[in-house]
Amino acid sequence: MRAAPRDSRIQAWLKNNAAGSAVEATGAWSLESSSGQATVTLTRFPLVQRADRFIAGSGKVDIVMGPNRLDITGKAVADVGWISLEGASDVPSLASDIVIVRAGDEAERATALPMRLDLEVDLGRQFYLRGMGLDTALEGSIRIRNTRAGLRANGVVNTREGRFSIYGQTLVVRKGAVTFQGLLDDPLLDIIAVREGVRIEAGVQVSGTVRQPIISLVSYPDVPEVEKLSWLLLGRGPDASGADAGMLLAAAASLLGDEDSEPIYRQLGLDELGLRSGLNSGLGGLLPERTVVGSVTSSVDNNADAQFLVIGKRLNDALYLTFEQALSGSETVVRASYQISERLTAAVQGGTINGLRLVWSLVFDD
Numbered sequence: 403m404r405a406a407p408r409d410s411r412i413q414a415w416l417k418n419n420a421a422g423s424a425v426e427a428t429g430a431w432s433l434e435s436s437s438g439q440a441t442v443t444l445t446r447f448p449l450v451q452r453a454d455r456f457i458a459g460s461g462k463v464d465i466v467m468g469p470n471r472l473d474i475t476g477k478a479v480a481d482v483g484w485i486s487l488e489g490a491s492d493v494p495s496l497a498s499d500i501v502i503v504r505a506g507d508e509a510e511r512a513t514a515l516p517m518r519l520d521l522e523v524d525l526g527r528q529f530y531l532r533g534m535g536l537d538t539a540l541e542g543s544i545r546i547r548n549t550r551a552g553l554r555a556n557g558v559v560n561t562r563e564g565r566f567s568i569y570g571q572t573l574v575v576r577k578g579a580v581t582f583q584g585l586l587d588d589p590l591l592d593i594i595a596v597r598e599g600v601r602i603e604a605g606v607q608v609s610g611t612v613r614q615p616i617i618s619l620v621s622y623p624d625v626p627e628v629e630k631l632s633w634l635l636l637g638r639g640p641d642a643s644g645a646d647a648g649m650l651l652a653a654a655a656s657l658l659g660d661e662d663s664e665p666i667y668r669q670l671g672l673d674e675l676g677l678r679s680g681l682n683s684g685l686g687g688l689l690p691e692r693t694v695v696g697s698v699t700s701s702v703d704n705n706a707d708a709q710f711l712v713i714g715k716r717l718n719d720a721l722y723l724t725f726e727q728a729l730s731g732s733e734t735v736v737r738a739s740y741q742i743s744e745r746l747t748a749a750v751q752g753g754t755i756n757g758l759r760l761v762w763s764l765v766f767d768d
Contacts, residue, residue, distance in 0.1 A: 403448060407456040407484050411530060415458075415482045423447050423458065429465070437468040446481045454486040463521070472517040479524040483540075487533025519548040525559065538564030538575060544582050555582035555589070566595035566606075571634065573605050574598050588613050594620060597634055599719030601744055601763060604633035636674055637716050638739075674714030674724070726753075 403420055407413065425447045429440025442463045450457040461478030524543040531540055544557030561578025573595035581590040588611050596605030603622045610616035619630040632640040710726045710733070717723060719741075726735040735753040742748055749759040 403451065405451040405453055405456065408453070408486070409456075409484045409530065409532070411528070412456055412482060412484045415528065419446050419458075419481070435468075439464070439466045441465075442476075444478065455484060457483040457485075459483075470516065474517065475520045477522040477524075480526045480529050483525065483529035485531050485533075487531070487536075517548060519546065519553075521546045535567040536564065536575075537567075538562065538578065546586065551585075553586040554584060555586040557582050559589075561593070564595070566593075568595075568606065571597055576605075591615060596620070596622065597637070600633055600637045600741070602629065602633040602639070604630045606634075636714065637719075637722060673716045673722075674712060 403416065422445065424445040426443045426445075427440050429438060431438035442465065444460050444462070446458050446460055448456065448458045457480055459478045459480045461476060463474060463476030463478070466473040522543060522545050525540050527539075527541060529540045531538055539562040540559050541562055542557060542559035544555045544559065546553060546555050548554070559580045559582070561575050564575030564578055566573040566575055574597075575593065575595045577592065577594040579592040581592070583590065590611055591608050593608040594605065596603045602625055604625075605620055607618050607620045608615055609618070619627055619634070621630040621633060625633070628640055632638065710728050713725045715723050721741075722739045724735075724737045724739070726733075726737075728734070733754045735751060735755065737749055737751045739747055739749045745763050747761045747763070749761065751757050751759070
């Protein structure tokens, strides 16, 4: 063992299984015909040992070699595997239409030994992938063969117990399938990850291929795009006044675009930071705007341009805290919203106006 993977699951496996690793090769070789065959048997043997990946497998591989050919066939099962994609997106690569030919390459190609590769690889039950926000176990099998166009693969790999962290939220992978039906490095993607524990479960769907992925928003039940983004990022619906629109559009550009950095309020550990108008702030949302004796929130309603600084933080799936402070006054509101059930939410408010609000929500699905 030359490398210690940065994963506790792999380190635990090594502690219990590393001593039994072995590789055995038996075969025959003819000096007269320069040909032969061999059978290689692997037992929990570390095939890949790097700081960012580790794969140990068992299986049997048959090798037949002659003056003009090399055949490799067999089947292997991964006893344990771990691949880290951290930093993989930062590695530069050439465009697909660029081919580099160095001096002597053509001569080497002319004398290259033709190879026929046909391997069936089973990922087993302890193969893990981490990186780019994804942390999941993988299972499935693929068949790898070489052709004139390059390595080809056929098979399906599924995720198991996956988590996907994106834009400060941890989503549950509801569906994760990677289908190989062509080039080994460009499989089809079908991944859906949602934020659970809220009334509208919103998330992202990744489709397309590895080289050209397509990211879109999804929700259950289906709601407009702005609401999907609000439930995904804030765990609630968008503000009725549209005050969240600027923040949500900026978040969408980072979530669905090519932005690499998170906004500053995400880096500070907050879920919400922005401005709301006084008419639609928490001060006027608890009680009716007017009663038979006049305006309940006259100090706010008389100034339609009043702005409130809003800071929000979700403590868990059910509890959300909000602090609102008037920028040109002394009005202050601290609110705690608790989701009692899928449809019932309670909000306790203190500050300039104190009170308790119960909200029952009903969504009509199309």
